[in-house]
Amino acid sequence: MTDFEQTRRLFHMPEGVIYLDGNSLGPLPLAAEGRVSAMMTEQWGAMLIRGWNDANWMAMPRRIGDRVGRLIGAPEGSVVMGDTLSIKVYQALASALDIAAERDPKRRVILSDNGNFPSDLYMAEGLIQTLDRGYELKVVDPEAVEAAIDETVAVTLLTEVDYRTGRLHDMAALTAMAHAAGALCVWDLAHSAGAIPVDLLGADADFAVGCTYKYLNGGPGAPAFIYVSPRHADRARPALSGWLGHERPFAFDLHYRPGDGVDRMRVGTPPILALAALDAALDAWEGVEMADVRKKSIALCDLFIAEVEQRCPDLVLGSPRDGTQRGSQVSFLHPEGYAIMQALIARGVIGDFRAPNAIRFGFTPLYIGEREVIAAVDILSDIMTNRLWDQPQFKKKALVT
Template sequence: MSDAASAEEAAALDAADGLALKRAEFDLDDGVVYLDGNSLGAPPRGVAGRLSDVVGREWGRLGIRAWEESGWWTAPERVGDRIGRLVGAAPGQVVVGDSTSVNVFKAVVAAVRLADTASRDEVLVDAATFPTDGYLARSAARMTGCRIRAVDAADMAREAGPRTAVALVNHVDYRTGRLHDLPAVTAAVRAAGARTVWDLCHSAGALPVRLDADGADFAVGCTYKYLNGGPGAPAFLYVRRALQDRFDSPLPGWNSHADPFAMDPAYAPADGAVRGRVGTPEILSLLALDAALDVWDGVDLAAVRAKSLALTDFFLRCVEAYVPQGRVASVTPGAHAERGSQVSLRCAAGPAGGAGDVMAELIRRGVVGDFRRPDVLRFGFTPLYTRFADAERAARVLGEVLEGARRR
């Protein structure tokens, strides 16, 4: 594939892209290829104006009245329902607030407390999980008298057994971009009598998720990646409706009390997903997220998934064409059923330096991805704003960096 042929193919694919107009709804620098939406999504244009209104009018003019008059108090559930549509959850099962880490802790402890017998004293955790999930799972296990057992996500279904209380699994591996089989793992863990907690950080907003249809018990996820909520945007917690009356959060706060303003020293949990709340909502970041979610209005997640796969396929073909043979190797699965919305390339040390040096040079040349030690280059493809021309340019510049260093 020549440079000209690749560029022509990219232009044709962009011209046929049904999501192409969505890019105009984001504040992007056209001189930069931004492929790090799997770490921090680009800002939707409507967010700045919404925050200005919240600060200037709602907070500035209404003050404390805005909790009721502007709907601040119910925002965690209202925004949660908007996210619910994107992860296959009917209204009333998703609440927004706190961080992913805090929500992982709530969900794992609550799942252990739901165990049908005291003999269920095992917490399974994805061996390749994002480190924080592992730290919190171990802490939750200590607090609940459970043992922790790390297993490969691919083996989770067969490893769940009579001692398992809960399995904490990443839907998409943050390092490799591997997509795990949520329906099959959920069904197997349930058949073993245990609960599932799914980490959706790298799948919410990147591909269709069907939490209700697939029988998930709990799910958590951040909102600053593919949902574009902004740095530090609050996370979400999903609690399946059938479990809500038994959801015993380890972090009971006044916001999840049945009558929060009674200031009762005795805790009585509210009904529904509200039990997932703890303290006062993070209103500024929560409403920035609410505005960011406007870009999803009318978007078909099947179209998002189709474009994601087309982008990553095209990028891999361009990498094969442009990059000197043997300099990089994809650790992201080739099979569509096993791929999220990123491509991770192992890059051995060479004339251009290690993978960290290569990524630093890519960023200097206007191609922004990221690097995971010791040798992985990550490129995230956000279908709402990433163009095929961006994929072609990123692969071409990667080839130039590695080829130029080899020649030197």
């Protein structure tokens, strides 16, 4: 049994804040500041360049990749950290398209849906333009993905949990369907890793990517991860072929030769400060069972939905009602969603707004419990009942929403 009272104590939570936005940026793990400080003074400061060997900096992307891998059903040695999620989408999609083209050069469709995070679609558009081989990005409704999987599809590019609604794709089923139709699958786990149990190997996913600043609490702009199925690891072409993905980076050869397995997905020099913070953040997952996280997450989301629907009748549920069909977040819709969220934040309840009309709340069992859910709804219902959102200062758009 996971001890959530213990995990809660591992995070800093500011006084007066009810934080329901760990799905956007996880809170500061108490261990992270000390870990980064120690890295800076005892390693960078004292070892200088020798840190690459003496502090094993060069091994961090693989070592931490394995730590993330344990949370997403990836076998040891199949995940590596680095870059940002968008960059990793590019590499995964380029590799998958290459393998798909070898099998059947006629397929030209990259299938995605309009619940995918826009950056994934943008990176696909950029890759398609760079490739200039007639690929088409076909974007359908999430519910239409299944029907759209046919013999024209080279690769599916899907985010398991919809960032707006929390709606969950069935990774195992869609992957099996895509494979049966002769396509490869790239899965984006941005809202899955640390939120729900993921079984990449069991689902036979071809590639997966994700970020670590949401449920994994790695800090703003924390490094991304990429998973390559062991079936493809020695065939994948990384497209972004940087020196640290080379078979022998320090031979300084003039020609690229891909490294073993997932190592080839490394590109440039790894971000050691950020990896140190992430490493500390991942300590919170030691002894945590994803099944326990899932159970508590569904209970918290169900409680929130029930309370809001009872006490805030103007808000319309924008997420699946069935907890098994949802990630670890809940959205409600309202035309004045932006102002409502600003009013909530002014009262210390932090969620976020996703255009055009969704207020979004993340439930993160490691540090959020029923007490916070009830307290948040108390404030939300006050704001809705008394139209407290209807003030000019709550309608001024910030740079980042």
